[in-house]
Amino acid sequence: MDKRTKFTLDENEIPTQWYNILADLPEPMPPVLHPGTGKPVTPDDLAPLFPMELIKQEVSTERLWRPTTLFRAHKLEKALDTPAKIFYKYEGTSPPGSHKPNTAVAQVYYNKMEGVKRITTETGAGQWGSALSFGGACFGVEIKVYMVRISYDQKPYRRVMMQTWGAKCVPSPSRDTKAGRAMLEKDPECPGSLGLAISEAVEEAVSRDDTHYALGSVLNHVLLHQTVNGLETKKLMEKMDVYPDIIVGCIGGGSNFAGLYLPFAKDKIDGAKPDLRIINVEPASCPTVTRGPYSYDFGDEAGLTPLLKMNTLGHGFIPPPVHAGGLRYHGMAPIICHLHNLGLVEARAVHQLSTFEAGVTFARAEGIISAPETNHAIRVGIDEALTCKESGEAKTILIAHSGHGHVDMAAYDAYFSGKLKDYEYPEDKIKEALAELPQVSG
């Protein structure tokens, strides 16, 4: 086994094509449905929102911060005293510090090619909004970000990052849209939700000819862009002659982790690696895949988006404010839900205190201070390594490290000062959400 810690591709080895898992699925995905007619959507239905190229999606490549490094976590292995070999692919070296620019830059590029002047989007904690703002600065496209109000107030740093890159960031609910004004009338103190922010961004995009909308996760083309990460990792591991037994990562909308594992999932679908385990990790306070039903639902609060077949906590979901770690979307990438439904990938929910504990262990061993989202992946990576310690098995564990936590130190502060609490999402809320799901014929 290689004693080295860092494994990096040359720039000319960056994969030049993404990996499209749709072609390799054992069963086709359930279609996306039109919110009005309930019929499968056509490319023309999506044209007011996205550029045609994204709808058709072909290839591109980005070199500024790519390729990213695959690390062998020698020091963490030692600290855990485990025979497991732990690797992590680190996406924190991009300018916004996460995996998000992999799709942000690609989406702004395709919009620019189609002559789009403005792009609206939503953001929760601000990772996606800052990544898209960075993408806007790359190509001179104006970006407007609707940021979930509680994060807008609590996390000013991401907002300042967006401003630095020249974007406009407003708190959602806002007075700029019908959906925002309706919510403010109902509840002037509304902390906002990702679903509502999406409604606002979509509403503005469809009401202006010069404006398109961009989504930072969930959709197939976003996952496609993120596969550059998995393809790089696969190439690196092939060079080292290792293959993961277990791949773990965190899921909010699912794009970071799917981007890492879809090229590996292909080997499982093909039957080449039947024992490969892929574990999607989510917060116990937003347990979309582990507890939400697999059903058609809207992607946003107001019901403007097409209907997606996915695990969902209901489009009216407002995350509990005690939750500090991101990953708080009511739905999930349909590709992940489909793979989960077919039994090809697993899902696990973890509590936030245990994720911060894992993040601190990781930081003290490996040095990198991770995003609270990433700590979910690290938690399960460590748990699997500890299982190996008990069984004596030297399994290879690959962790999707989605980004650094330098802009999230307030959450660490809350953890150290004992202000964070665990929160189990109540069963009756899931039942309530079920009753609100849109009815789909057939």
Added chain:
Amino acid sequence: MFLAPRAYHQLESHEAALTWARTEGFIATPETSQARAAVIEDAKKAKEESKEKVILFNYSGHGLMDLTTRIYPGNSLIMNCRKKNCRSISAALRICLRLRCEKVENAKNIRFSLDP
């Protein structure tokens, strides 16, 4: 001469930081921005003189922990401007506007400290 020290005012270096972030993508520390201001000045000079120079600068670190230096609304903003230097004062206001300082008219939040 082996070394040529230079001093920059913080507004110049912050302006250089914005130019850098919007072109190269990375948000650097205020300290690094001082170096960048020198780089930009030298690059402009090279353009004027039509000389193709290779400029290497020491990029010491990211500025993601230093974003409060860019937060204006609600915080007091202290700006150092050299006396009688209208250019830096207008640069200050320009940066303020560019960062969408919500209440530029709210003068109590913005203080200009004039160097003697």
